[in-house]
Amino acid sequence: MRERRWIVDTTLRDGEQSPGIAFTEQDKVELAIMLDRIGVYEIEAGIPEMKVESLYYIEKIKEGCKNARISLWSRMNVEDVKNAVLYKPDLLHIGVPVSYIQIYSKLKKNKLWVQKTLEDCMKVANEAKVEVTVGFEDASRSDEGFLLSMARLTRNLGGNMVRVADTVGVLTPPRAGSMVKKLVQEAGIEVEIHAHNDLGMAIANSIESAKSGAKYIDCTLFGVGERSGNCDIYKFLNASDRLFDYGIDKKNVKELEKVFSKMLDRGNHDDSYTF
């Protein structure tokens, strides 16, 4: 019997960040309902601080989806988290930069600041009774010791899942597997893998992570996303559904891709996204 793994679709959040792609609220509701119907476990619906979108579409998505959990993404910023919990998502992903380059060069902060701010953000989410996944941004370029300490901190703050983000897509399968194994075994926490395809290895890294204990795998339709995109949901299922049960029939993904392709066409996008 195949082991169970769960698909997190982030087409509506990371996929939409693909330059040039923009969904309307109605598009997002339609896509979310279709993703729910094919058996996607969790739908990451967007970033709530985007001023032009209303609470309306999250409510509509929640009303329309019968099974999928609806999550939102937030920066590690107390005000952003306070805003995000107002949407009452089933789950909130808080993006926490963990590589030194991101901490010192992007945030211009230090490790203590990261830990303190995470504590503050988790407190807000915990008080609002919103479940959190701590998303380790740029985990693939992080110091392993710091990564493990952040995973333990997450657990101590009441979180039970971390998202390992290969933000610039430089993981290889052996490294992805090793990182996931250590987080599961040494930090005792559930792991979700979020792979980018800059070196053409998003699918392989996701498979190896699932083999190494990651229970949740982030994907997008056609693999759309920043730069070279994310893990393509159909290709991922096609490559690994003999190994794991994802609760999704890949033929239904193909059908959904047709709808998504038309949606992209409405924005006059290049249909060669369907490569």
Next chain:
Amino acid sequence: MIKIIDATLANIDQYEISREQLLFFCEGMKQIGILDMEISTKVYHMFGTLPEGIRFYLRLDPFQKIADFQGIYKYVISNIENLANCISSFQINDSREVQLLRKHGPLDFVKIVGLDDLLCGNYTFVMKEIMSIFAGKEILFCPENTYDCASALAIIWLGLGGKAVTTSFMGIGNLSATEEVYMAMHVTCRYKPNQSLSILQNLAVWYEKITKKRISPIKPVIGQKIFYVESGIHVDGIIKNPANYEAYEPQLVGKETTIVIGKHSGTNSIKLKCNEHGIDVHSQSDIDLILNKVKQICMEKRSGLTDDEFLGLVREVLADERKKMDC
């Protein structure tokens, strides 16, 4: 030293191609330091005289004679005998078939093709088994790409101590993609650290022309839009330090970071784009107005804005604001 053998020219027989186009491709490969290429007999005949500076591996079928093809470095054949200048090629479709290779251990030079689904199994064990069967011999590893994992398998092979992989540009012929394997080695193992790869842009154009297929804008390494950036968080990070969100410098592959304006833009993108076009927008309220308008329009049209559309919008917003002030 590792060797990437590019087999693009062994996989294009179905396309119309001229000798000049073949030579252009060879020159491109030479420029990025790939000096080993596998070709088909059709390509061999089209060359007439083989270009210099490249070691050619010729793919032969069982009915073709080695003697008919001169100037070749190695012949790739489905043969199980040790013949001079020949590589014995084996198709392995299932990792359990690897044990069948044991009886061929005495061969000096082998090519292992296939193993598409190896990533789902114990690839380390299987690869080490192949290396052990042919210990001390030359092995070309040529993973196939039915499950979109061939580039990763090629990288794993090299990481485990394998010396040579066979790839093809854009993975044509269901192989790992030369440009992905090359870049992955460059980024993770500092393979050819000072080599410019800007010619890959021209090779992408070449590929589209030959195959009449468009390359996805997000294709790793060579896609037109892989260094386009829109989201506010990413633009901000890239302004501070491009390495925050770029695995390697875009210039390495002849590209540059391009800020595009869209639904996910932030204030920094607005300022930057206005500056690029010599428009002074200092007031935060003007920037906020422009940004809100950008987001609304992008949602309505379901795409980003071209530079012309953006500039039109900026002028419109600024003119409206001036009118209000005049009143």
